[in-house]
Each structure stands twice: as C-alpha cells, then as structure tokens.
Amino acid sequence: ETGVTQTPRHLVMGMTNKKSLKCEQHLGHNAMYWYKQSAKKPLELMFVYSLEERVENNSVPSRFSPECPNSSHLFLHLHTLQPEDSALYLCASSRDSNYGYTFGSGTRLTVV
Amino acid sequence: AQKVTQAQTEISVVEKEDVTLDCVYETRDTTYYLFWYKQPPSGELVFLIRRNSFDEQNEISGRYSWNFQKSTSSFNFTITASQVVDSAVYFCALSEFRNTGFQKLVFGTGTRLLVSP
Numbered sequence: 001e002t003g004v005t006q007t008p009r010h011l012v013m014g015m016t017n018k019k020s021l022k023c024e025q026h027l028g029h030n031a032m033y034w035y036k037q038s039a040k041k042p043l044e045l046m047f048v049y050s051l052e053e054r055v056e057n058n059s060v061p062s063r064f065s066p067e068c069p070n071s072s073h074l075f076l077h078l079h080t081l082q083p084e085d086s087a088l089y090l091c092a093s094s095r096d097s098n099y100g101y102t103f104g105s106g107t108r109l110t111v112v
Numbered sequence: 113a114q115k116v117t118q119a120q121t122e123i124s125v126v127e128k129e130d131v132t133l134d135c136v137y138e139t140r141d142t143t144y145y146l147f148w149y150k151q152p153p154s155g156e157l158v159f160l161i162r163r164n165s166f167d168e169q170n171e172i173s174g175r176y177s178w179n180f181q182k183s184t185s186s187f188n189f190t191i192t193a194s195q196v197v198d199s200a201v202y203f204c205a206l207s208e209f210r211n212t213g214f215q216k217l218v219f220g221t222g223t224r225l226l227v228s229p
Contacts, residue, residue, distance in 0.1 A: 031214035
C-alpha cells in the first residue's frame with residue numbers, strides 16, 4: 001500500500017462522543033501533519049510531528065488530542081467537540097524540510 | 113509573516129479554453145518554496161509542482177504551465193485547453209527554507225475551477 005491513508009472517510013458524532021481519526025503512511029516519511037479545512041477558510045495547520053515528536057501545536061483547543069505512536073501512524077483523538085469543529089481533517093506527511101507534502105483524502109467530520 | 117493570496121474564488125470556463133489561476137505571496141525570506149496542489153471532489157490534495165525561490169524559469173508540463181515572477185511576488189498557473197477533469201479546487205502554498213526535518217506550508221484560500229463541456 002502506498003500514499004497516505006485516512007480512516008474513516010466520513011464521521012458523524014455527537015458533542016459528547018469520543019472518537020479518533022487515523023492516518024497511516026508507508027512512504028518512509030519522517031514528519032506528519034494534521035490540517036483542518038473549513039468552508040471558505042484557508043487550510044489551518046493544527047499539529048506537526050517530526051520523528052514522532054510533536055514540534056508544533058497551533059493553539060488548537062484541548063478537545064483535539066494528537067498521538068504519534070510511530071513514524072507511520074498518526075491519530076487525532078476527539079472529545080466534546082462543538083458544531084463549529086465540523087470540517088475536513090487532512091493528514092499529510094513529508095520526507096524532509098523542503099519537498100512539500102503528500103496528503104491523505106481526509107476525514108469529513110460532522111458534529112451534531 | 114508569510115501569506116498567500118488567491119484572489120479568484122471561482123472561475124468557470126468552457127472546455128478547451130485556456131485559464132490562468134493567480135497566486136501572490138508575501139515573505140521576508142530570501143529562500144523559500146512555492147507549491148501548487150489540486151483538490152478534486154474526492155478531497156485529497158494532489159501535488160502539482162514545487163519551485164524554489166532561486167529558480168525563476170517557467171515550467172511546462174503537458175497542458176500545465178507555471179509563471180514565477182519574483183519581481184511581482186507571483187506564481188501563476190495556466191491550464192491550456194482545459195478539460196472537464198480539470199474541475200477542482202487549486203491551492204497555492206508557500207514555505208520557508210528549513211533544515212529541521214519538517215516544514216510548514218502556508219496555503220491560499222484556493223480557487224475553484226469549473227470546466228463545463
């Protein structure tokens with residue numbers, strides 16, 4: 001399997017639920033990212049992991065909790081979300097500093 | 113701070129027309145990278161091109177071409193003889209040079225291209 005795979009593709013959750021988004025890459029990349037894409041807004045960088053260590057957290061609310069157990073897997077744990085958190089959540093990976101990202105297809109999250 | 117502006121929110125063309133998507137960027141860095149990504153309805157952003165700040169040569173890849181002009185801080189993207197399959201949202205992005213093992217791309221708000229038959 002190649003590329004970046006995200007599961008699930010779609011998720012509907014209530015505000016009191018706990019769920020997790022999963023991202024997997026088999027490209028040998030050493031950095032992984034979570035982005036949020038809302039309608040009519042630029043892509044927002046949420047978290048960056050480099051060599052399994054979190055190196056960036058862009059003032060993301062604590063109801064979003066990332067986890068990177070190894071260089072191939074990245075999770076985003078969700079709890080007590082708000083309706084405004086509904087968005088497309090994109091995972092990406094990169095092999096080093098300057099070559100750009102490979103993106104997954106995203107998880108379309110709806111909070112009801 | 114770095115910033116990318118894509119002033120065109122949506123463009124509609126008829127198949128076989130040429131179309132240019134504009135991208136203007138701001139950065140204080142002398143070394144930086146510019147990117148274009150395509151996002152079809154499936155959601156995944158697909159890499160199209162990467163250009164570093166020292167290479168101002170225009171590039172052509174099939175029906176796609178890119179015009180990088182440092183003097184105007186622009187990195188425009190032209191599709192020649194557009195096709196329905198070109199319908200997508202196109203993002204321009206900028207990143208500063210880093211040697212830390214990861215990078216931070218700053219994206220524009222995207223331009224939605226609709227190509228009708």
